Amino acid sequence: MDKSGAAGGNGRVVAAERPDQIRNVVLVGHSGSGKTTLVEAMALTTGTVNRAGRVEDGTSLSDYDEIEHRQHRSVQLSVVPLAWDGLKINLLDTPGYADFVGELRAGLRAADAALFVISAAEGSEGVSGATRALWEECAAVGMPRAIVITHLDTARADYDEMTETCRAVLGGGSSENILPLHLPVYGPKNPDGHRPVTGLIELLPNCVVDYSTGECVAGAPSPEQQSMLEEARNRLIEGIIAESEDETLMERYLEGEEIELATLVADLERAVARGSFHPVLFGAPAPEGAKQGLGTVELLDLISGGFPTPSEHVVSAVRASNGAAAHPLTCDPNGELAAEVIRTASDPYVGRVSLVRVFSGTLRADDTVHVCGHGQEDRGHESHDVDERVGAVSTPFGKGQRPLGQAIAGDIAYVTKLSRAETGDTLSGTGAPLLIEPWQMPDPLLPIAITAHSKADEDKLSQSLARLAAEDPAVRLEHNSHTRQLVLWCLGEAHRDVALERLRTRFGVQVDVIEHEVALRETFAGKANGRGRHVKQSGGHGQYAVCEIEVEPLPGGSGIEFVDKVVGGVVPRQFIPSVEKGVRAQALRGVATGNPLVDVRVTLFDGKAHSVDSSDAAFQTAGALALREAANAAGIALLEPLAEVWVLVSDDYVGPTLSDLSSRRGRVLGTEPHGTGRTRIHAEVPELELSRYAIDLRSLSHGTGDFTRSYTRHEPMPTQLSAALRAKKQS
Known part of the structure; x- marks a missing residue:
């Protein structure tokens, strides 16, 4: 054939x-x-x-x-x-x-x-x-x-x-x-004991196609083959008739009538297409x-x-300007242009190359199109609306391309010279731009903290990461303001290795992987007083400020409260905001481990000032010193972030998954069936225990497990673990 x-x-x-x-x-x-x-x-x-x-x-x-x-x-x-x-x-x-x-x-x-x-x-x-x-x-x-x-x-x-x-x-x-x-047709056994496939039995035409000689030869089944295929053929015909829109077929079949092959094939194709x-x-x-x-x-x-x-294939779109619904997209080469970038790559000779599926209209070489992408800021993709001119249009062919000239609605093609287009972006006409809702991407849950290997790498890192994110929307870039780390979130170890390899070989940037830090917080273990004394005299105006504070812990989520209870003007009114500013600045820097201090009430109740040497800067310093002294007196408790976790696994792996969550200091809140043969587990787990969970769950569940996580609150860390972390910080 x-x-x-x-x-x-x-x-x-x-x-x-x-x-x-x-x-x-x-x-x-x-x-x-x-x-x-x-x-x-x-x-x-x-x-x-x-x-x-x-x-x-x-x-x-x-x-x-x-x-x-x-x-x-x-x-x-x-x-x-x-x-x-x-x-x-x-x-x-x-x-x-x-x-x-x-x-x-x-x-x-x-x-x-x-x-x-x-x-x-x-x-x-x-x-x-x-x-x-x-x-x-x-x-x-x-x-x-x-x-x-x-x-x-x-x-x-x-x-x-x-x-x-x-x-x-x-x-x-x-x-x-x-x-x-x-059904397959097997030949004689090989010396290794197994039988190679030499042909096939086509059930609907009821014929055998033999390839044993290297040529395609069709023929009738042997009596042995006929008896083998009869049951499978009848079952197939009944399955096709059950899906047929012709309700008389089943009755005709049950009465023993032979249904025409053309009718069965047509009904089969319609059922497959549906x-x-x-x-x-x-x-x-x-x-x-x-x-x-x-x-x-x-x-x-x-x-x-x-x-x-x-x-x-129906895909909906909205107007990029105001989000209003557009006319339904129809696969019409003469209609309004609407295409989507489904993959982005960098070519050393032609620059950025976009693989595009055209849903409506016709995409031609040298056309000016509107490139639109919204809603991916959390993954390192800034929103953009820009007109760009299409370069060459070609059809994929192996690792190369063949010139195409244009891609009509329904086709897939490569386009070049779209310097702003990223995976998931919409290409449309410039008059009334469209935006196709991007497909849902999995949430990357494996954090990789990176730093530039050298000053030369640091200069190129930002641009290279932006290009990496444009090519791969499954990665997420995070500049963590608490830990001051640059974090690359990936889907797993192989994804991580490919991302780092692309940075090195494709973009010429060498990075070092460092230990990922979780954003901890500090709070007071109990009530304590602190005295801050900042007195210096070095010629001319000196520095003089003394303040006394009381610090007490508050419930989680309270932040920092500052209370003024100074009486008699021992701290002049103009310097009370200075004390508060110094306290808050020190709280942000932390008092023990370098993590922010939260959930305390700081009460200023006494102090001293000098008519000449007191200043805003002196009282800021005194406030910070007072907070540190109070911390030494009361002791500091570390708070760790807690994540709400939903784990979806096959029923076969529910037991091992529950045991693993317990070993991670997790609290299981419940389980529920999810579809056929799968269970959804709800738990709260410290984020310190989740750094490698994307890898470990996949191994534990033989690739069947998936999970989502979201921050819920901070909770006190166990004393032993807290002490170990503080010792590590001080070493």
């Missing part, structure tokens, strides 16, 4: 002329599931690459950049366009590692359907909790989905078992909408000499016939 005419067998992808000629498909699956291999197999089938996986200029579709080679994993979204049956299919290959879920969410926004790629070699563990969560996320927005099972050539692989696992875990109580479209039926297919390596991988023709046919066109 050869439907790759639009690609011409040489890697040249023809630009789509209408949105209905485009399919945008995101590949979802954990690391090692075989997504990239599947993309290359489909590229081979369409003639986009040769047997060596190379396009006509020798470039590989999977050419990783320098960082990805060092990480030994894909860390960014890549787009591979294929031509099949007169259509342009944009495959969005996403990273499988949890730390790069930001790239995955970008792929989900840009795509109109999803292929869940699951490895049969991992058995039931192949459908992880993270995969199930993503399946539910796609279901919530009605995204059509299909399942592709890979690695059938491994010894542990079992297609039937893996299909049943997918139906049980992802079925959501209706497993009859997750059914295989074809997102109500999820076919299971498989992909296997091409046999020696074959021009295509096993199952790839069937998969491409499903994408072209069953997956929706871009016209069915």
Whole structure:
């Protein structure tokens, strides 16, 4: 079967002329599931690459950049366009590692359907909790989905078992909408004991496609194969009829009537496009000499016939000027321009390169567009509204691009020279700019405190961090005013390593990672008095100020109260604000560990002044000295921040998660079921114990756990821990 005419067998992808000629498909699956291999197999089938996986200029579709080679994993979204049956299919290959879920969410926004790629070699563990969560996320927005099972050539692989696992875990109580479209055919056993896949049985056409000779040969099933496929075929037909809009089909089927193949295929494709039926297919390596991988023709046919066109992907927008609702966006090349930046990269030769999904209108080279981005200030992305001129427009192709000239509604393209555009920004016309609500990004919960390695690095650090944030909206930059640290918040260790590597290799900035500090506070352990005496005489005007204060602790959240109880004018009225200013300045600096002093009442009740030598500065100094003396008398208690934490884990890991929270001095406030097979845990945990929780929870829950945190209040730290921290500060 050869439907790759639009690609011409040489890697040249023809630009789509209408949105209905485009399919945008995101590949979802954990690391090692075989997504990239599947993309290359489909590229081979369409003639986009040769047997060596190379396009006509020798470039590989999977050419990783320098960082990805060092990480030994894909860390960014890549787009591979294929031509099949007169259509342009944009495959969005996403990273499988949890730390790069930001790239995955970008792929989900840009795509109109999803292929869940699951490895049969991992058995039931192949459908992880993270995969199930993503399946539910796609279901919530009605995204059509299909399942592709890979690695059938491994010894542990079992297609039937893996299909049943997918139906049980992802079925959501209706497993009859997750059914295989074809079955594998196995050849003789190899010396290592396992049987390679040599073909497939197509259930609806009731035929066998054999690849054992390297050529695609279709034929009728043998009697043995016929008996094996009968049950699976009947079940598939019943599943399709159950989703059909023709209510007479089931009655005709139950009466024994043979339903026409064309009717079944049409109903199947409509059900897949609606997102109500999820076919299971498989992909296997091409046999020696074959021009295509096993199952790839069937998969491409499903994408072209069953997956929706871009016209069915609805995205809303508002007017950037006042937030008023705009007209609903329609996938019309002649409509109002509305596009979204789904990934940003820096090229050493052409500068910033933006990967854009066009939802409405047509984006042309050299057009002037409005770049708009709002609401990401907390992540280091300042709001901006600016007009910029588009440079070249090209289609992604491996790690390079091919000139495109323009990108119509529904297409995905690279654009250059948008120096202000960041991931998540909206591109629209300049007359009445639009703003598309950005997709929800995960909250980065792993703090990394950094400092410039040298003065030269310090000069470039600010600009480099801004460029890093523009490329990766999953990172968050924080300049902590309490600890005076520059903190880079990441999703995990791998995400951290990639961010630091990008700073070093791409932006030429070397940083040092230092210990992250939590913003502690001090308060008085009890009531105490303090006397501040600042007397100096060095010729001319001297300095003279004496004040006496009483300090007592207050309930949490009270801040600093200053009370004036001076009588008889022992401290002149004009210097009482000076004492308060000195007390508050010292409280901000801290009196024991360098952390701010809070929740105390300071009462000024006595003092002395000199008619000539007293001054504002002298009484400020005296107030600070009095506060320090009172602190020495009363003793200081350290307060640590407490976080409210919500942890979502699979039911299998609730016990270990509760034990781990207890070991972190956490107080569990309750648990509740959340969907099918998952539990939500509510707890309060000291923030000192959460610095590595993003890493530890992922390990503890085998990648199925997730959590959110928010500051709630400060509480006294245990005495032993407080003493250890104070000793560390003084050492």
